[in-house]
Amino acid sequence: MRLKDKLPxxxxxxxxxxxxxxxxxxxVSAFIWSTFYVLHTLLNDFIGExxxxxxxxxxxxxxxxxxxxxxxxxxxxxxxxxxxxxPVLGALWxxxxxxxxxxxxxxxxxGTIPNEAADYLKNDDGSLIPHLKTQxxxxxxxxxxxxxxxxxxxxxxxxxxxxEKVRTTTGPVSVGGGRFSMGGQTASPHSLHIDMRGLNQVIxxxxxERIIKVQTGIRWCDIQRFIDxxxxxxxIMQTYANFTVGGALSVNCHGRYMGHGPLILSVRSVEVLLAxxxxxxxxxxxxxxxxxxxxxxxxxxxxxxxxELDLEENLAVRRVYKKLPYTDYSxxxxxxxxxxxxxxxxxxxxxxxxxxxxxxxxxxxxxxKPTVKTRLMPLRESYPLERYFxxxxxxxxxxxxxxxxxxxxxxxxxxxxxxxxxxxxxDVAELExxxxxxxxxxxxxxxxxxxxxxxxxxxxxxxxxRYNVNVINVSVRHALPDQGSYLAWARExxxxxxxxxxxxxNDVAKNAVAIWTRELIDAVLSVEGAxxxxxxxxxxxxxxHQAYPNARKLFALKKKLDPDFRFHNILWDTYxxxxxx
Amino acid sequence: MLRLPILTVVMVLLxxxxxxxxxxxxxxxxxxxxxxxxxxWFAANPHPMTPADHVRPADQTFLTYPEWFLVHSPAxxxxxAKNHTTTTFPYMSHVRQxxxxxxxxxxxxxxxxxFNTGYHVMIWVIGVSTTVEYAMKALYxxxxxxxxxxxxxxxxxxxxxxxxxxTQDYVDFIRELPWYEFDFTSRISRLFSExxxxxxxxxxxxxxxxxLLTELVVKAGYGYLxxxxxxxxxxxxxxxxxxxxxxxxxxxxxKTKLLKTYPDESALLLLPRYEAFNPAASALAQHGxxxxxxxxxxxxxxxxxxxxxxxxxxxxxxxVVFTQPVLTKPGLKRVALVTTVGxxxxxxxxxxxxxVTIEHVYDY
Ligand SMILES: Cc1cc2nc3c(=O)[nH]c(=O)nc-3n(C[C@H](O)[C@H](O)[C@H](O)COP(=O)(O)OP(=O)(O)OC[C@H]3O[C@@H](n4cnc5c(N)ncnc54)[C@H](O)[C@@H]3O)c2cc1C
Numbered sequence: 001m002r003l004k005d006k007l008p009x010x011x012x013x014x015x016x017x018x019x020x021x022x023x024x025x026x027x028v029s030a031f032i033w034s035t036f037y038v039l040h041t042l043l044n045d046f047i048g049e050x051x052x053x054x055x056x057x058x059x060x061x062x063x064x065x066x067x068x069x070x071x072x073x074x075x076x077x078x079x080x081x082x083x084x085x086x087p088v089l090g091a092l093w094x095x096x097x098x099x100x101x102x103x104x105x106x107x108x109x110x111g112t113i114p115n116e117a118a119d120y121l122k123n124d125d126g127s128l129i130p131h132l133k134t135q136x137x138x139x140x141x142x143x144x145x146x147x148x149x150x151x152x153x154x155x156x157x158x159x160x161x162x163x164e165k166v167r168t169t170t171g172p173v174s175v176g177g178g179r180f181s182m183g184g185q186t187a188s189p190h191s192l193h194i195d196m197r198g199l200n201q202v203i204x205x206x207x208x209e210r211i212i213k214v215q216t217g218i219r220w221c222d223i224q225r226f227i228d229x230x231x232x233x234x235x236i237m238q239t240y241a242n243f244t245v246g247g248a249l250s251v252n253c254h255g256r257y258m259g260h261g262p263l264i265l266s267v268r269s270v271e272v273l274l275a276x277x278x279x280x281x282x283x284x285x286x287x288x289x290x291x292x293x294x295x296x297x298x299x300x301x302x303x304x305x306x307x308e309l310d311l312e313e314n315l316a317v318r319r320v321y322k323k324l325p326y327t328d329y330s331x332x333x334x335x336x337x338x339x340x341x342x343x344x345x346x347x348x349x350x351x352x353x354x355x356x357x358x359x360x361x362x363x364x365x366x367x368x369k370p371t372v373k374t375r376l377m378p379l380r381e382s383y384p385l386e387r388y389f390x391x392x393x394x395x396x397x398x399x400x401x402x403x404x405x406x407x408x409x410x411x412x413x414x415x416x417x418x419x420x421x422x423x424x425x426x427d428v429a430e431l432e433x434x435x436x437x438x439x440x441x442x443x444x445x446x447x448x449x450x451x452x453x454x455x456x457x458x459x460x461x462x463x464x465x466r467y468n469v470n471v472i473n474v475s476v477r478h479a480l481p482d483q484g485s486y487l488a489w490a491r492e493x494x495x496x497x498x499x500x501x502x503x504x505x506n507d508v509a510k511n512a513v514a515i516w517t518r519e520l521i522d523a524v525l526s527v528e529g530a531x532x533x534x535x536x537x538x539x540x541x542x543x544x545h546q547a548y549p550n551a552r553k554l555f556a557l558k559k560k561l562d563p564d565f566r567f568h569n570i571l572w573d574t575y576x577x578x579x580x581x
Numbered sequence: 582m583l584r585l586p587i588l589t590v591v592m593v594l595l596x597x598x599x600x601x602x603x604x605x606x607x608x609x610x611x612x613x614x615x616x617x618x619x620x621x622w623f624a625a626n627p628h629p630m631t632p633a634d635h636v637r638p639a640d641q642t643f644l645t646y647p648e649w650f651l652v653h654s655p656a657x658x659x660x661x662a663k664n665h666t667t668t669t670f671p672y673m674s675h676v677r678q679x680x681x682x683x684x685x686x687x688x689x690x691x692x693x694x695x696f697n698t699g700y701h702v703m704i705w706v707i708g709v710s711t712t713v714e715y716a717m718k719a720l721y722x723x724x725x726x727x728x729x730x731x732x733x734x735x736x737x738x739x740x741x742x743x744x745x746x747x748t749q750d751y752v753d754f755i756r757e758l759p760w761y762e763f764d765f766t767s768r769i770s771r772l773f774s775e776x777x778x779x780x781x782x783x784x785x786x787x788x789x790x791x792x793l794l795t796e797l798v799v800k801a802g803y804g805y806l807x808x809x810x811x812x813x814x815x816x817x818x819x820x821x822x823x824x825x826x827x828x829x830x831x832x833x834x835x836k837t838k839l840l841k842t843y844p845d846e847s848a849l850l851l852l853p854r855y856e857a858f859n860p861a862a863s864a865l866a867q868h869g870x871x872x873x874x875x876x877x878x879x880x881x882x883x884x885x886x887x888x889x890x891x892x893x894x895x896x897x898x899x900x901v902v903f904t905q906p907v908l909t910k911p912g913l914k915r916v917a918l919v920t921t922v923g924x925x926x927x928x929x930x931x932x933x934x935x936x937v938t939i940e941h942v943y944d945y
Contacts, residue, residue: 009584009585009588012585024585027585027586027589028585028589030589030592030593031585031588031589031592031593033596034589034592034593034595034596035592035596037596037599037600038592038595038596038599040723041599041603056724056728059724085791087791087794087795087798088794088795088798088799091795384586
């Protein structure tokens with residue numbers, strides 16, 4: 001939950017700080033007046049006329065407070081309320097200002113744009129353990145399903161500081177970036193947790209060469225803000241821009257880009273800090289073992305400190321779509337999208353619960369004017385509509401049917417045109433539920449060789465329906481192969497099935513998820529595919545090694561470069577040295 | 582703040598429910614469901630003796646009621662303002678009475694007459710403007726006026742006296758002429774010349790000046806606009822009502838003109854329209870005159886009377902359409918009666934025998 005959601009209503013009604021937009025003002029005014037009417041009537045009818053006078057101070061204060069906030073929004077101080085003392089004209093002005101005049105479209109002396117978040121959603125710095133005065137902290141990820149007690153949290157702000165720390169300490173180390181991975185990949189019990197988000201500088205940038213070198217604690221959104229004025233865009237990243245470059249490199253992420261594949265395809269070189277404290281440069285030609293053993297390899301060999309990445313032109317893209325049965329999808333994709341130089345982003349959404357209908361969405365290059373005002377995604381404080389839909393799709397009868405046949409058709413009536421940076425700038429906040437205590441949203445991903453698309457789709461649908469999994473969405477993306485990384489998930493050309501589902505947080509539910517996940521992994525292995533590692537580690541060791549046949553080579557390399565097994569996280573604790581725990 | 586939209590919806594619904602529950606019962610009481618007028622009272626007059634340019638549509642006797650309510654209502658306010666500040670006047674109940682009675686009179690005619698679009702539009706315009714005006718006043722008086730109102734709501738400031746006078750003058754004016762002809766502008770300067778700047782109840786004085794000034798300015802402006810609009814949309818109204826009687830009395834009531842006498846002794850008279858129609862018609866009735874046509878019609882005719890609460894008339898000459906309590910005068914009610922042109926004289930005489938005041942005769 002964001003700050004604004006936590007504020008009580010009284011903050012809005014009885015303090016004059018900050019700004020509110022027109023919609024909030026109208027809503028809160030309706031609230032104030034209707035409440036006043038109701039209370040006035042009740043007091044008058046049941047206690048007596050005199051009792052109603054207690055309402056007046058409350059009424060007055062809330063009217064003044066909310067009006068002041070609205071005046072702030074148009075960059076005027078609350079004293080302008082006195083203008084109402086001028087008969088007629090003053091009142092008319094005030095009505096126009098409060099109810100109709102658009103707020104400043106930038107931050108002013110009274111605060112930021114209402115409803116606009118100051119920054120992308122972030123995970124905390126590690127929460128304190130109640131009643132305990134040690135350095136220990138609880139490190140958790142975005143799902144709140146994986147709390148881990150770590151010995152200490154270290155937040156370096158320079159490479160030297162980090163290097164020094166690793167050199168002068170001996171115990172286990174875990175590394176966290178944005179901590180949006182979902183299964184304990186960023187922490188290990190009693191380790192020294194290194195929070196990379198303080199290492200977030202751009203080290204080198206060349207517009208002509210379309211290259212940028214950054215410290216890996218930097219987030220994609222920070223890079224976007226840096227390169228957007230130069231009309232450049234990140235070549236490969238995820239759809240959401242909250243993630244750090246280090247976290248994205250370590251999982252070897254992918255986006256919805258056409259003609260691209262895993263992130264590694266856009267990396268020129270990295271600098272890796274090894275367990276002994278040495279900093280090593282690695283690229284496809286120099287120290288390739290280290291290059292392929294760190295990218296996509298979950299902090300097994302060392303900490304990626306810097307990375308040199310390719311950039312691309314920031315184009316305008318227009319959305320087009322087609323609804324089709326899943327049996328037609330791969331031929332449609334191969335014939336019209338795969339080699340189409342105009343296609344920039346593509347994904348195919350499969351509609352639960354039947355998974356037989358799909359909506360193929362492609363963003364194509366265009367020279368038309370974008371339909372959005374900003375070049376980068378504006379951030380919002382809250383996403384009430386998104387939250388409502390998410391709730392309706394997952395909790396109401398026929399919710400999924402309505403989504404396919406009512407909501408989506410409406411949402412797809414328009415033809416938006418965005419910038420490439422804009423379309424890769426989503427904020428994970430839009431997916432955040434109000435609370436993750438009882439239910440939480442989780443991701444999984446399966447990589448299926450292109451030729452086996454239909455077979456896997458059928459198996460997946462059968463498993464989801466048999467286990468009654470509350471699937472919100474299955475989004476299909478495409479990736480060209482890269483065999484380099486030791487934990488490469490696209491050893492041939494694949495479709496990635498990104499599964500977003502809702503689960504309860506009790507132990508029974510967690511177990512059920514583990515069971516169907518293993519079945520789904522078997523299904524993907526049966527078509528020579530792989531599953532994605534940044535999510536819950538439900539796979540058995542056998543499944544892991546079948547999906548990642550080169551893992552043993554990586555383990556050997558880890559033994560050599562990290563002989564004392566300093567770099568820990570759930571993957572290494574589960575599959576590398578399970579008895580070590 | 583997440584809960585704001587939900588809470589708002591809940592509170593608004595609650596407020597609406599409370600509002601609808603409140604004045605539902607007793608503000609306007611229809612005499613029956615739907616149309617209570619006997620069918621044959623609506624029979625049209627096929628060959629009026631009245632000259633064509635004096636003939637008006639028969640359904641207008643009902644449709645003029647909402648318009649006239651907007652005279653009765655200010656009259657009640659003016660009456661009230663003599664002894665109380667208008668801060669405590671039940672504006673919203675009048676809004677309800679307006680729309681409720683409009684519904685009832687429309688019920689009487691809707692099966693017989695085609696929909697009179699122009700007239701309904703006019704009623705909607707004035708009805709909505711009045712609703713807005715009264716709602717704003719009610720809101721303002723509840724939120725601000727109430728806080729400065731002197732104890733017991735007595736008229737103690739010059740400003741409240743000014744208001745009483747202005748309200749009375751305004752009512753007297755609109756009984757004869759359209760409201761937008763009223764000279765609001767000159768009242769603005771009078772507001773300041775006829776009230777003292779300083780004095781006891783200083784806050785009340787300032788607050789009333791603010792409120793009266795606002796009212797006068799807004800009405801002057803709105804009146805100006807409506808005047809332009811009305812000139813464009815409607816013809817100039819006739820200020821007389823032509824009446825055919827069985828026999829003209831020897832001495833005609835004042836403001837009444839004899840236009841023509843027919844061989845059978847019946848006569849065509851020209852009576853004043855609107856407010857002054859009632860006294861003229863009553864005088865004729867006292868002379869034993871029987872009406873044959875009013876504005877070319879011999880069918881149903883509406884009139885309202887102000888009677889004690891316990892008056893429950895039951896006569897073949899007329900039917901009760903609805904009653905409305907006069908809210909600021911407990912014990913008094915307005916009764917809307919429907920009769921026919923031919924029975925008007927008997928109805929008038931009966932009502933007068935009962936010492937009940939005729940408020941208005943709706944002369945189409
Ligand atoms: C809503 C949502 C949508 C997603 N969509 C996609 C998608 O479209 N495509 C996709 O590929 N993935 C997707 N993911 C997965 C995401 O890419 C990974 O979880 C990614 O690791 C998140 O980055 P992070 O900065 O939060 O990394 P973290 O979760 O902090 O770290 C991930 C791993 O990287 C390691 N690590 C972090 N920084 C470094 C470093 N500097 N050096 C060495 N190791 C390091 C950590 O130890 C950990 O093992 C999505 C996740 C979420 C929550």
